[in-house]
Amino acid sequence: MTSDREPVGVIGAGWVGLVTAACFADLGHEVHCRDIVPEKVESLARGEVPIYEPGLAELLASGGERLHFTTDMAEVLSSARLLFCCVDTPPTYSGDADLSRVESVLADLQGSRDHALVMKSTVPVGTGRWIRRHTPELGYVSNPEFLKEGTAVEDFMRPDRVVIGSDDGAAGFSDRVAALYEPLDAPIVRTDVASAEMIKLASNAFLATKISFINEIANVSEELGADVTEVARGMGLDERIGPQFLRAGIGYGGSCFPKDVSALKQLAGNSGYHFQLLTAVIEVNELQKRRTVGKLQKHLGSLVGKEIALLGVAFKPDTDDVREATSLVLAARLQSEGANVRVYDPVAAERSRELLGGATVAGSALEALDRADGAVLVTEWPEFRDLDWAGEVRQRMANPLIVDGRNFLDASIMRDAGFTYEGVGR
Ligand code: UDX
Secondary structure, X not given: OOHHHOOEEEEOOOHHHHHXXXXXXXXXXXXXXXXXXXXXXXXXXXXXXXXOOOOHHHHXXXXXXXXXXXXXXXXXXXXXXXXXXXXXXOEOOOOOEOOHHXXXXXXXXXXXXXXXXXXXXXXXXXXXXXXXXXXOOOEEEEOOOOOOOOOHHHHHHOOOOEEEEEOOOOHHHHHHHHHHHHHHOOOXXXXXXXXXXXXXXXXXHHHHHHHHHHHHHHHHHHHHOOOHXXXXXXXXXXXXXXXXXXXXXXXXXXXXXXXXXXXXXXXHHHOOOOOHHHHHHHHHHHHHHHHHHHHHHHHHOOOOOOEEEEEOOOOOOOOOOOOOOHHHHHHHHHHHOOOEEEEEOOOOOHHXXXXXXXOEEOOOHHHHHOXXXXXXXXXXXXXXXXXXXHHXXXXXXXXXXXXXXXXXXXXXXXXXXXXXEEOXXX
């Protein structure tokens, strides 16, 4: 079967599933995408896009007739042999991955022969082996995703690498999966299933380690008088280090890093190995959030009754995702210190009202900053750089204190405008 004719099944029309479906359709494949939520399937079939991801709506629209949405697994099974599993694997309370959705997909696939489950969802190392033992009639290929929110379509179409893992007996299926990616002209890493699963977790854990490392360099730089943005620039030019993921800040968040770092640490622990480095990476990330509160206290003393503005709720700009967002932790901690918290985010504040405790949701950045005793820049939305800091903001704030959690504003301009400016590591 030639790759351009190979129909593709996608199970789960969430963020990963929709990007995968839209991109394979754009590459010329018939795509049959199944989700268990009827309302979602109906709205997708009407051309509505339930999530914000740049370029996705356009691809879904241009995919047109090649894209089919259904709740019916039988329809997918009769149309496609390669079934990309794109369901959620959220963290449990203990930090393990919750595989209940993967298990229910497997239950739906009981008895299927001639098909392969291609795992895009992030799963613990060993999951593929376990699935093969329980459903030996099903082919199994590991094909982890490395998509970033905000650039997911671009990441899919121009990946640094494609990882494809298979074990004995599934080589035919993994060849077919590899053929799907051939037009992308990216390096394809063919390996065994367990190694493919580990590549995903280790990549995210390494990137999180890079962030916690630069955050600690930032903290030491504050003590020793160095500027971490200069340090990162100088370090990043060393090709062995590279410039990416060296932005110091108030810690990483999102749906992947916190979950995957905990999952790998937990997985190691379950196997009897204490992963010391990852324990520290997580601790440093938590500490970084606490330091932000400390910086406000350094200037304001007790926070009881103080008006604090939080600029940004989303875990990073260009997304409305607030999963594991630092803003939520900060809002809770500031309120527990007695502060009155006002938050603003261009897209994410309203929908996270319930997660923000008693914090007030403001309709604009200026409204959040009005009469504030201090402000924290939490998410580097471009509009925060364009505020009239020296004029209107300065006049409106009761006390011109800004803690720039992303080193996003120009420190000297802010100080010249009369602000007490605290960055991270500068
Ligand atoms: C990440 C991985 O990059 C992606 O490959 C994986 O598939 C899913 O997880 P994502 O969560 O979308 O993607 O966001 P990313 O842009 O990687 O940022 C993650 C977090 O790290 C954000 O909170 C961001 O603010 C923070 N970060 C990132 C830093 O604090 N400093 C940096 O230098 C880079």
